[in-house]
Amino acid sequence: MITPVAVIGAGPFGLSTAAHLRARGIPVRVFGEPMVAWRDHMPAGMLLKSTPAASNLDCPLPGHTLADYCAEAGLSPLVTDEDIIPVETFTAYGEWFQRRQVPGLERVRVVAVDRRTDGGFELKLDSGESFTARAVVVATGLSGLAQLPPELAAAAPAGCAPAGPVSHSSQHHDLTRYAGRELIVVGAGQSALETAVLAAEAGARVRVVARGRGRVAFGAPPWEQPRLRPESPFGRAWSLWALSYHPQPYRYLPERTRHHLVRRVLGPLGAWWLRERFEGRVAVSDVERIVGAEAAGGGATLTVRTHGGGVERLTADHVLAATGYRVDLAAMDFLGEGLRTRLAVSRGAPRLGAGYVSSVPGLYFTGLPAASSYGPVMRFVCGTAFASPRLARHLAAAHG
DSSP states (O other): OOOOEEEEOOSHHHHHHHHHHHHTTOOEEEESOTTHHHHHSSOTTOBOSSOGGGOOOOOSSSSOSHHHHHHHHTOOOOOSTTOOOBHHHHHHHHHHHHHHHOTTOBOOOEEEEEEOTTSOEEEEETTSOEEEESEEEEOOTTTTOBOOOHHHHTTOTTOOOTTSSEEEGGGOSOGGGGTTSEEEEEOOSHHHHHHHHHHHHTTOEEEEEEOTTOOOOBOOOGGGSOTTSOEETTEEOHHHHHHHHOOGGGGGSOHHHHHHHHHHTTOSOBOGGGHHHHTTTSEEEEEEEEEEEEEETTEEEEEEEETTSOEEEEEESEEEEOOOBOOOGGGOTTBOHHHHHHSOEETTEEOOOGGGBOSSTTEEEOSGGGHHHHOGGGGSGGGHHHHHHHHHHHHHHHHO
16 A cells, blocks of 8 residues: 655645645645634734745646636736735635645644654544654644744743733734734834734834844835846845745755854845835834843833943833744654654754755655755745755655
8 A cells, every 4th residue: 555645734835745746646645724824823914025926836737826816716916016915815825725736635633743663654643543654744834933032931931822911923813902002012024013013003002122133124115126136036136036046055055154044034124015004103112132021010021222232121011022933843742752853953943955855764844944954935935936846856756
């Protein structure tokens, strides 16, 4: 009996990978709720920073782009760099893609993956089923990887929660709960700035606290992009072009360089269309660092060090940390301990070889966990165009 390949995760990278495996005639079982992070962990009313060209799930068959979905759904076309994508539209696009390309998606959770002595993998599902797979693709996206700086965690000893003093941006879908309240948003990236705007538009009094070298800044609109540089999904620049279309050599860079580029390239920057909604509506504190935080009077107080060397205390009803995500294999507790100890890692992330395979043959990672090996393009939907066909090709050759 030919055992299937298991794909864990049904977001853009999981669905795209599954589509490529199915096109090669490889039996595959895919697990997870389709587009769950986009549907349940993004604030209502959010607009995507990425352009339509950077928001397609890669598919080996034609007719599965965002534009194709809009045409079939009777929506206004989203084609140019000036077209802005509502998160609800993108989520519906992903679900449409799933119905067409991964119709057998199993909406159950994988609770354990362990290595078998014969080289395959034993998987257990929360339905109680166990089965064997010849290969496993981990495409769990941002799940479990929310990063909360330790100085903020001190104000939330019981953990982050929207109803508590501190939460993480991944925990919010409805920001109207903060109407009429004081809200501090920590961060300077698109997530922080757009969350701040949406909360302010919902009636909150919002202050953004940007730390370190971060400052609130917005990108240039498409018509102001330099024309004498190559085009990429993220703008016109030689570096962005190379990282988008030729990330093969990235994994050969020194470890320190790779992790620095993942953090800094395409770093904190608001979308060009957000500036008008932000300025005059959201207050900003640009600080050197947050010294500490404490719960106080039903809210939270931040102690910050200013760039001038002074110390200030900022108080609000709630602190929302839009502080991003950090890959940490220890957080992927569905991977058995014996399996995790065999994985070669680089600062908590799996070290991947050609075709996105880990140091354990047959175990693959794609999406954000692959960023430290293949570069910052793996943080974005357009990374499916590079990752999915190469992963499927490698897996077919090694386990076909």
